[in-house]
Amino acid sequence: MSSYFDAIAPIRYQGPATDEALAFRHYDKDRIVLGKRMEEHLRFAVCYWHSFCWTGLDPFGSGTFERPWFEGGSPMELAKQKADAAFSFFSKLGAPYYCFHDRDVAPEGATPKESHENLLRMVDVLGEHQQRTGMKLLWGTANLFSHRRFMSGAASNPDPAIFALGALQVRDAMDATMRLGGENYVLWGGREGYETLLNTDLSREMDQLGRFLSMVVDYKHKKGFKGTILLEPKPREPSKHQYDFDSATVYGFLTRYGLEKEVKVNIEANHATLSGHSFEHEIATAAALGILGSIDMNRGDPQLGWDTDQFPHNVPEIALALYHILQAGGLGSGGLNFDAKVRRQSIDPQDLFHGHIGGMDVCAKGLLIAEQMIQDGRLQQALDQRYAGWDAPEGREILDGQLSLDQLADRTLTRNADVAPRSGRQEYLENLVNRFCVG
Amino acid sequence: MSSYFDAIAPIRYQGPATDEALAFRHYDKDRIVLGKRMEEHLRFAVCYWHSFCWTGLDPFGSGTFERPWFEGGSPMELAKQKADAAFSFFSKLGAPYYCFHDRDVAPEGATPKESHENLLRMVDVLGEHQQRTGMKLLWGTANLFSHRRFMSGAASNPDPAIFALGALQVRDAMDATMRLGGENYVLWGGREGYETLLNTDLSREMDQLGRFLSMVVDYKHKKGFKGTILLEPKPREPSKHQYDFDSATVYGFLTRYGLEKEVKVNIEANHATLSGHSFEHEIATAAALGILGSIDMNRGDPQLGWDTDQFPHNVPEIALALYHILQAGGLGSGGLNFDAKVRRQSIDPQDLFHGHIGGMDVCAKGLLIAEQMIQDGRLQQALDQRYAGWDAPEGREILDGQLSLDQLADRTLTRNADVAPRSGRQEYLENLVNRFCVG
Amino acid sequence: MSSYFDAIAPIRYQGPATDEALAFRHYDKDRIVLGKRMEEHLRFAVCYWHSFCWTGLDPFGSGTFERPWFEGGSPMELAKQKADAAFSFFSKLGAPYYCFHDRDVAPEGATPKESHENLLRMVDVLGEHQQRTGMKLLWGTANLFSHRRFMSGAASNPDPAIFALGALQVRDAMDATMRLGGENYVLWGGREGYETLLNTDLSREMDQLGRFLSMVVDYKHKKGFKGTILLEPKPREPSKHQYDFDSATVYGFLTRYGLEKEVKVNIEANHATLSGHSFEHEIATAAALGILGSIDMNRGDPQLGWDTDQFPHNVPEIALALYHILQAGGLGSGGLNFDAKVRRQSIDPQDLFHGHIGGMDVCAKGLLIAEQMIQDGRLQQALDQRYAGWDAPEGREILDGQLSLDQLADRTLTRNADVAPRSGRQEYLENLVNRFCVG
Amino acid sequence: MSSYFDAIAPIRYQGPATDEALAFRHYDKDRIVLGKRMEEHLRFAVCYWHSFCWTGLDPFGSGTFERPWFEGGSPMELAKQKADAAFSFFSKLGAPYYCFHDRDVAPEGATPKESHENLLRMVDVLGEHQQRTGMKLLWGTANLFSHRRFMSGAASNPDPAIFALGALQVRDAMDATMRLGGENYVLWGGREGYETLLNTDLSREMDQLGRFLSMVVDYKHKKGFKGTILLEPKPREPSKHQYDFDSATVYGFLTRYGLEKEVKVNIEANHATLSGHSFEHEIATAAALGILGSIDMNRGDPQLGWDTDQFPHNVPEIALALYHILQAGGLGSGGLNFDAKVRRQSIDPQDLFHGHIGGMDVCAKGLLIAEQMIQDGRLQQALDQRYAGWDAPEGREILDGQLSLDQLADRTLTRNADVAPRSGRQEYLENLVNRFCVG
Ligand SMILES: [Co+2]
Ligand SMILES: [Co+2]
Ligand SMILES: [Co+2]
Ligand SMILES: [Co+2]
Ligand SMILES: [Co+2]
Ligand SMILES: [Co+2]
Ligand SMILES: [Co+2]
Ligand SMILES: [Co+2]
Structure with a gap:
């Protein structure tokens, strides 16, 4: 087992008065809020990619983190070490869920078949970890944006052979999600967009995307998957323009292909603000349109034009976001996934804990405030x-x-x-x- | 007749080599481009509001223009002087169309009935001017945003009695448009949005807007109006958030209320960029969604976060915009309305001409370039x-x-x-x- | 005396548990914080322009407020009614300071001399109100941006005769400030910038601005004024580009003309964010450069590109801003001026109170948090x-x-x-x- | 010798009528413009980093380019292959200058000494290539932002030992620049800024930066270097805030440390727009302040909040930029460095040529237009x-x-x-x- 987090004891609720930095001050998972346990309201998930895969690399610099599972073994050995570390972290933190991309947990192989088999093997490993720790999978997804073959998109690629490679990955990632009891399946189209209209046919690409999503929905029904299919809106980055711009745009796309009853949105706070909206706006809009599904909980920087994926920090803002979620009847099978990463300068193992503890406490306190606003009733x-x-x-x-x-x-x-x-x-x-x- | 523009002779095409500032260098209206006269492609309109109603006022200062029709008579007398001046300008400029809001041409009265009658009387006046000059009406619209009664919206107002006052204005403005042979009818919802979600019910307001637009469409059919109903997207300003955010959002709204075959969009360049899109993006998106209707031709300032409504200036940008319009089959009953104003410091009568001449030449040159791109064929x-x-x-x-x-x-x-x-x-x-x- | 605020009783501190909306929950002016009374730390000022002069007008609509002093008398009579109302408001609210532009308090006359005399008369009126109520003047300033003569700037105007008219206004506003015991004098150059470089000579305009400011500083010394001369940075609006872009730019300008020991900055929160900086950034930068003078306390909307001048609302953000101010040794002769306005839809008299009460409570609570951060010491x-x-x-x-x-x-x-x-x-x-x- | 560009013949001027894509249509280097050869006005440089070092990696995906010098040898062997390829490209393109960072041309070693020696050896290699091809060095610089040791800055690092490592690199890069006849030396402080004020002492960091730059200037004089020391402003990215925000901020910084006569700015078009300014604004401001040094010629995307470093494309914009440069008397020892990269999807060798040819033609045409504007004289x-x-x-x-x-x-x-x-x-x-x- 990984010893990377050995120095850190499991995180416990100690109340607002504690002086301990590695403890919860507000997240008291069994506390009853509006008739349900806090844990059931918040359904926190830790994401695999930011904390266990990202090296600290940014466009102007190489990795800053020196995680033991980054080198010193075969890709599959390192993937297993990473899984050990991830589940060690999950268990100590005490969030009930996690989320992953196929390529986060299993390495890309030399051929499609090898990638397929790597994923199958790692699903077994993850399943054992889930069994052992009680962790659950909030959602799985496929990474159709990092490999160079997807540089011009996956479903919206001008080459149908690349669409087909994307289809294989998504089918496999959906299978993996189902085998691991995942409660939702997410699609984020980071390259489903364009760099320039000069080489882009919008009509064709929309139709390709509509077809792809219809195939995903059909497959869900064929397999009897009960979870929700979620699209994650983001206006741009890495693409200059990304088709799933925001919730309202996604709604229009879904209606165009008759999918508005089948698919919901996974709203990310940072993506909301990149699209020129507030986080509450995206939540309230998706709720009004009947497509509010799940949340990627993080924050952006209002002065920056890219996705900083920071942990939430501002309690009044999160309280209002949660108020809108509660008023909309909650998230159903969705949850609050921390699509958030510690800063590139936060290179110590405990920094990963500080980030998540802070985020969970901010949400817990926000939930308590939202409860008060609802019980008071004057806003409504x-x-x-x-x-x-x-x-x-x-x-x-x-x-x-x-x-x-x-x-x-x-x-x-x-x-x-x-x-x-x-x-x-x-x-x-x-x-x-x-x-x-x-x- | 107004003598405000007496010093200016009618504007003529003199070709690129001319040294005359008050002449067209590229806009040669009868030149054949891709089988049609330039004038028929471009269908230029001058807008009433910016050039004849705006005083030069901005949020930090009072009017700078001293037009003779701004004071010195009763509201109806001034409205007639303004119409004289406007048609004098139109005729000298030589654009075939104009556009107006009800309140641009006829003063708000002391009661709804008085406003209604003022408009009726001014429609007669405008009709005579049209008759005399040959000017045509590209579209009419109703101003549901300037009066304080509309401070919380018209169709999306929390008070149905204000919705009803908006309905009266729109019915009257549609009637006026029809009487004047208008080729389209536009709705721009500058206050159909919100300042804060704390006092806003998004679901209710969307349904109100859907109902209002359905009533407009039904009325069009009842009256046998052959023109196109157009929504003009804008993301914000004056509202913090405006519901017709961009073309993709409008498309989703139209499908929600079953109106996507009935209503198209009037895309404004400056609104496109305010929404985080390029002008071509909005055109190409609307075309791909089948809702490209008309254009408000202007430009914004990429460093400013408000609607500057400047005249277009950058020929390569306009050439690409027109290329996308031509590739989409043109604008049908739509046209290029200069929703553009001279800068607040451009206080002389000839500045109004410089603005429009420059804009028309930029579009004409852009059209010639777009023609070449199409004839060459390599882009396609x-x-x-x-x-x-x-x-x-x-x-x-x-x-x-x-x-x-x-x-x-x-x-x-x-x-x-x-x-x-x-x-x-x-x-x-x-x-x-x-x-x-x-x- | 004005009866506009008759229905409202003086605002009192009632503590966090109160259910009264028209009471302070945190602003307890005599509470000792870090050895000084809360009132002495915060030095709140109410601004004249937003609450008593602004009609609710925005670029797309006319006034929404119907204040009794807006019409129904001669300009000087209305100015006196406005002063009555303003001091009635100030007294009931309980902020110790106010701020004004010359043209807020006294109407522009038909000639420079008449304007000069109007101001002199109104200074007497204001002086009597101050005497009667105990209100003090935090700073005065001259409005060199609203009148059409200043459309191309005042000090940076291409015409020296307009520079001279600006000089008269500033001299008179400085005299008024001194007579009323003002503790600072502010210059905000809303039109000291440009719309286009095509008609602008940057070198000339910088030198003109440098000269003007030097004349102001010399006059201060000649008159023995002990207050601080403050420039208020803002990056743009109304100008496309404004020379006092941000604190760092102002510092460079001051050093260029040898004024960095003579002049400080009045930092506005909303202007900070418009310039691409956080509020704390502007405070910390000005402090590091030795030019932190005073604060215009408000907030902008992170999704909007113009100055919304809303009341501060987010306590954690204000706590950090005040922490930086306290760490810098406080504001000296400066204070916290609410350069903030109620929303255009907030048309009732009590809305003016809600805005200011909320702002004062947010700052008071922020101060208490900043005190804790300093006493704890771990951040430092x-x-x-x-x-x-x-x-x-x-x-x-x-x-x-x-x-x-x-x-x-x-x-x-x-x-x-x-x-x-x-x-x-x-x-x-x-x-x-x-x-x-x-x- | 590298054969990567074998298929491409040297690029020649063929005039506007040519149908050849790999030819210049406007860049006719010996054409006389305002009394000087076009080549002498434009002083084009190709940058090493984007075209020869960047792999196509972005924050969401791995490399897309498969350059032969990326793998398959020792770091020093690959560095030599890269230099072969770069000079093969330079020679075929026909731009007279190039630019580099120390780490672009020579690999980081296992120790400071090994890095130092790698650079020394590669300077010999570059010197031979210069000798052979006639290429000249416009400027050199040191990369103090990619290695993890610089994650918290170099000169502004909280640890003086990292400042010292930066000093070694800069001294060595200055020596390299001098040995290779470089005409300027540039400092860009991508990490000289902050992520959060919570861990940042602005006063300290400014003083550290002031000291570092003073040391650089002293060293220049000690060595008798005749070139210009240039700072490259950028407002943010990778840092949340970067100290050299824009030209006006840099001017203030230089005056603070008495360096305004010693150091100029290297203005990048994309950085200008990221800072909320137009490209011309930054040029005209730097010129007015006497610190205009050199240009990083590229373009950003007005809808994107990060540095896209695209090749310039819009001729009217570049014409105005060059007009301001010519009006300011030109760039002296500076030039136009293409700090520009082909898009990540442009993976073919000829794409590198298309990018540079297009950029050079845009500037050449812009120069011809600027010449006309100057000869005409009406603007002035x-x-x-x-x-x-x-x-x-x-x-x-x-x-x-x-x-x-x-x-x-x-x-x-x-x-x-x-x-x-x-x-x-x-x-x-x-x-x-x-x-x-x-x-
Ligand atoms: Co996400
Ligand atoms: Co994100
Ligand atoms: Co418009
Ligand atoms: Co507009
Ligand atoms: Co202010
Ligand atoms: Co403001
Ligand atoms: Co650069
Ligand atoms: Co750049």
Whole structure:
């Protein structure tokens, strides 16, 4: 077994007053919140890629982390060492779920067949670790963006032979997810987009993507997979433009191919802000459109134009995000996956713990605040009162389609009265939110 | 008649060699381009609001323009003076179309009825001007964003009585458009969005907007209007978030309410870039989704986060935009409306001419370049070759839905061969574009 | 006396448990924090322009507020009514300071002389209100951006006659500030920038600005004014580019004209973020450069590219900003001016109170958190330890200039040893901050 | 000798009419422009890093290029193969200069001494290639950002021992530059910045940077190096914040440490736009401040928040940039270095040529346009007329410091006259620019 995290004892809840950095101050997994255990609300997952695969490399520099499983063995030996370390970390941290890409857990082989077999073997290894530790798989996914063959996309590739290689990986990753009891399956199309319209046919690529996703949905049903298929929106990076730009764009794409009842979105906070939206906006929009599925919990930097994938830090922001999730009825089979990485300068093993502990505590505290906002009820009441007219007869008459434009226009002309606007009370409502956030 | 533009003679085509600033150097309206007259391709419109209503006011300062029709008479008298000046300008410039909001041409009255009647009277005035000058109306629209009653939106207002006032204005503006032979009708929802989710119910507001637009479409059919109903996407400003964020978002909204065959988009260059897209992206996306309707031709400033509505200036950019429009089969009943204003410091009457002449010449030159790119054919050939595999049997088999995910995966696994990627040739294609743009 | 705020009782501290919206929950002005009264730390000011002059107008709509002092009298009568209302508001709120532009308090006259005299008269009125209420003036300033004569700048105007009109206004505004006991004088150059380099000579305009500021500094000394002269950086808006882009740019400008010991900066949170920096960055940079003077306390919207001037809302962010201010030794004669406005939809009189109460409570709570961070000391210790090497002999030898590049290079080559990097511990430090922020 | 580019014949000028893609259409090096050969104006350099070192790796994927010198030999053997390939490329392309980082040309060794010796050996190799081909070195630089030891900066590192390792590299890279006849020496501080203020002491880091740069300048003088020391501004990436944010910030930094006469800036187009400025702005600002040194010629993508380092493409934009450079008197010892890379999908050897040929042609055409704008003179005349008042007596009196604020104010009050603003004529000037750009 890996000894990389030997110095660190399992992380426990010690309450807000503790002076221990390697303890939870707010995440008390069995605490009941709105009738459910905190752990069941938050359904935290640790991602495999950032903490166990990323070397610290960025576009201007090589790796900074020196993990023991990065070199010194065959690819499969190193993959097993990595799995040991990952499950050692998971167990000590105490998050119930993890997530992975196929290529995170099993090395790319020399041929498609070898890659296929590497994954099969590693699924056995992961299954044993799950068995031993009780860890569960929130979702699996396939990496169709790192290998050079996918430089021009997978499903949207101009070459159908590369689409086919993507299909093989996704089929295998879905099989792996099902074998490991995964509760969802995610597709993120980092190269499903374009660098320049000069070499891109948007109509063709949309149709290819529609076909690919339909095949995925059909396969799910054929295999009887009960989990949710999720698309993860992101506006750009690595592509100049990525087709799954944001939740509203994904909704349009799904309706175009008749998939809006079949597929939901995995919303990442950092991707939301890259697309020019707030995190709550993406959550509330997906909820309103009926496609809210799961969350990649992290944060971006408002001054930076790329995906920094930092751990969440700002409790008031997370409280509002969780408030919207709770108001939408929760995430169902989804959860909060920390698609977050420690900074490239955070090179010590305990830094991985600090990142996750901080993130879990921020979410736990945010959940407690969201609970208060819901129990208090004034935020919802203000909303109900503001729109009350739409539940009154004339409002209903309009919404139910009983009035044509000219009927309503004529009635309005006859009435011949202006209508005074009412205050939107934004500052009052913001102060109300702070009553719960600030303590 | 207004004498504001007396010093300026009608603008004529004088060719690239002219030294005259108040002449066209490229816009030669009868020149045949790809089988049609330049004027028929470009279908230029001058907008009423920026050149004849805007005072030069910005958030930090009051008006800078001193147009004679801004003060010194009753609102209706000033409206007539403004119309005189506007048609004097239109005629001298020589663009075939204009566009207006109801409140641009007729003053808001003390009551809804008075506003209604003001508009009726001014429609007569405009009709006479059209008759006299031969000017045509590209589209009309209603201003549902300037008056304080619409501070929380019109169709998406929490108060149905304000929705009703909006319905009256739109019905009247549609009637006015029809009476004046308008070829399209536009809706831009500058306040159809939100300032904060704390006082906003997204589901309700979407449904209200869907209902409103359905009423508009029904009214169009009832009246037998043959023009196109157009939504103008814009991501934000004045709202923090505006529902018609971009073309892809509008497409999703239209499909949600079954309107995707009824309504198209009026794409504004500056709004495209505010939404994080290039102008060509918005055009190509709308074309691929089948909703490309018309263009608000202008430019933004890539360093600024608000709508500067400048005249287009960069010929290579406009050439590519027009290339995409021509490749999509043109704009049908749409056209190129200059939703553009001279800078606040450009206070002389001739500055209005310089702005429009420059814009028209930029588009004319761009059209000539786009013609060359199409006649040359190499850009399209490169695209056809790149995707050729999708027209070959395996590509078709996939796209036609004849292969399930596991069939394709198994076939790929059996083939067990990697596929080499091919160069995207972006730099070659960019150089090819410059052969046409740079002369 | 104005009765606009009659329905509102003076705002009192009632503690975090109160259910009263029109009360302070954290701002307890006499509470001792780090040895000083809260009021003395925060030195809150209310600004005249946003709450008493702004009509709710934005670039797409007219005013929404219907303040009684907006119409129904001569300009001077309305100015007096506005002053009554403003001081009624100030007194009820309980912030100790206010700030104004010359044109906020006294109307522009028909001639320079009339404007000059209007200001003189209104200074008497303001003086009486100050006497009566105990309110103090944090700073005065001159509005050199709203009138059309300043459309191309004031000090940077291409016409020296407009520079001269600006000089008159600034001299008069400085005199007014001095007569009213103002503690600072601010210059914000909203039009001191450019729209296009095509009509701009950067060298000339910089020299004009340098001259103007030197004249201001000389006048301060001549009059024996003890307050601080402050420049307020902003990167753009209304100008495309504004010369006082950010603190670092202002520092360079000051050194160019030998003014870096004479002038400091008034940092606005929203301007910081518009310039691509965090608020703390601007504070810490100004502090490091020795030019931190005062704060315009507000917030922007990270998704919007213009100045929204909202009230601060996020306590953790404000706590860190105040931590940096306290670490820098505080603001001296500066203070926290709420350059913030209620949203255009917040049209009721009490909305003005909600905005300011919320802002004051956010700052008060932030101050208490900053106090804890300082008393705890671990944040500073971590910093001291990280740089300890620079206080050791080799570090000092380098910094003191005792080693040339080749001496140090040769020594390093002889030593011939690599150096292992140490963790930056960012996540640990962020968690530590949250211990204080989250409670 | 490398055979990687064997299929490509030397690139020749063939004129605008040519149909050959691998030829220059505008870059006619001996053509006389404003009295100098085109080659002498443009002083093109090819950079070593992007075309010969970068593997196509990005944050989401591994290398896509398969250059023969990437593997299959010892590091020094590969470095020599790379140099063979690079000089084969340089010679065929026909740009007169190249640029490099120490680590581009010579591999990092196991110890500082081994790295030092690797560089010495490779300088001999490069020297022979220069001798053989006639290529010249525009500038050298040291890579102080890729190795993990520099993860927290080099000169701004909290550990002076890492500063010392940086000093060794810079001394050696300066020596290498001098031995190879380099005409400038560049410092780009990609890690000289911060990720979070929580672990950063801005004052200390600024002083460290000031000391480092002073040591560099002293060494230059000691060695009698006649070239220019250049800092390359960039606002962020890889750091969250980088100290050399933009030209104005660098100017302030230089004045702080008394170096503004010693050091100039190397302005990169893409970095300009990342900092919220246009390319011309950075050029014109640096020129006005007297620190314009050299150019990294490339382009960014206005929709993307990271450094895309694309080849320049837009002729009108480059024409204006070159106009400002020519108006500033040219670049002296500087030049136009293509800090530009082909897209990751452009994997063929000829793609490297297409990128550079396109870039050189864009600059050549831009230069011809700039020549016309200068010879025509109307742009400069418009500027001179606009500011004419400042050359008249009252303007001079003000600028020369002969009037105090109150003298000027009193004089203005006595005159008691408003001043009418004059049109900024932006649209006229933009049209005038297009007369030269559009042909
Ligand atoms: Co994610
Ligand atoms: Co991400
Ligand atoms: Co528009
Ligand atoms: Co616009
Ligand atoms: Co301010
Ligand atoms: Co502001
Ligand atoms: Co560069
Ligand atoms: Co760059």
